[in-house]
Amino acid sequence: EIVLTQSPGTLSLSPGERATLSCRASQSVSSSYLAWYQQKPGQAPRLLIYGASSRATGIPDRFSGSGSGTDFTLTISRLEPEDFAVYYCQQYGSSPGFTFGPGTKVDIK
Amino acid sequence: EVQLVESGGGLVQPGRSLRLSCTASGFTFGDYAMSWVRQAPGKGLEWVGFIRSKAYGGTTEYAASVKGRFTISRDDSKSIAYLQMNSLKTEDTAVYYCTRGRGSAFYWGKGTTVTVSS
Numbered sequence: 001e002i003v004l005t006q007s008p009g010t011l012s013l014s015p016g017e018r019a020t021l022s023c024r025a026s027q028s029v030s031s032s033y034l035a036w037y038q039q040k041p042g043q044a045p046r047l048l049i050y051g052a053s054s055r056a057t058g059i060p061d062r063f064s065g066s067g068s069g070t071d072f073t074l075t076i077s078r079l080e081p082e083d084f085a086v087y088y089c090q091q092y093g094s095s096p097g098f099t100f101g102p103g104t105k106v107d108i109k
Numbered sequence: 110e111v112q113l114v115e116s117g118g119g120l121v122q123p124g125r126s127l128r129l130s131c132t133a134s135g136f137t138f139g140d141y142a143m144s145w146v147r148q149a150p151g152k153g154l155e156w157v158g159f160i161r162s163k164a165y166g167g168t169t170e171y172a173a174s175v176k177g178r179f180t181i182s183r184d185d186s187k188s189i190a191y192l193q194m195n196s197l198k199t200e201d202t203a204v205y206y207c208t209r210g211r212g213s214a215f216y217w218g219k220g221t222t223v224t225v226s227s
Binding site: 001033035037039044045046047050051056057086088090092095097098099100101102103 | 144146153154155156159170172173206211212213214215217218219220
């Protein structure tokens with residue numbers, strides 16, 4: 001089973017700043033089958049990025065994904081107030097076990 | 110509009126069983142794999158498993174933590190996916206979400222809460 005590690009655990013930033021979130025896999029993720037989700041309290045997760053770098057429908061272009069192999073990054077170019085949330089990465093290239101990372105909380109500094 | 114509605118959650122004693130349902134609408138249910146993801150209170154997301162569409166054999170895959178205890182099935186005539194949970198443990202306490210597809214999930218239900226406690 002592929003284990004995903006996300007860093008940092010918490011990122012404290014101000015609106016307008018750039019956020020860089022890391023997701024590292026214990027083994028290479030097949031065909032860049034790596035997704036990023038945003039979750040706010042009491043809500044279901046929202047898909048942001050799939051295939052490591054493709055934005056899901058309706059996702060603003062301030063969100064971008066990059067990486068391949070074992071190292072992936074989610075970048076939020078300029079934080080908006082609604083972007084403060086928890087972010088999870090998920091690999092879905094190795095079955096069984098479409099594992100999620102433990103999450104990175106982006107909170108207001 | 111795609112909608113996924115989970116139901117069947119509740120309070121159950123350790124060792125007992127519970128069946129969750131995910132009722133889908135707004136798309137051709139039989140064309141898609143369906144997945145379950147859970148989230149324990151205050152914790153992160155955990156992939157539970159998925160069932161492929163009949164076109165891909167309708168086969169299932171499970172997380173190691175639930176394999177042998179949980180079973181995912183589907184009734185394409187009713188557009189419902191099921192999660193049969195047996196031999197429940199306190200650590201199965203979570204919000205259970207169903208999602209459309211087997212990989213990255215754009216569509217999620219709102220979840221149903223399962224509490225395993227004596």
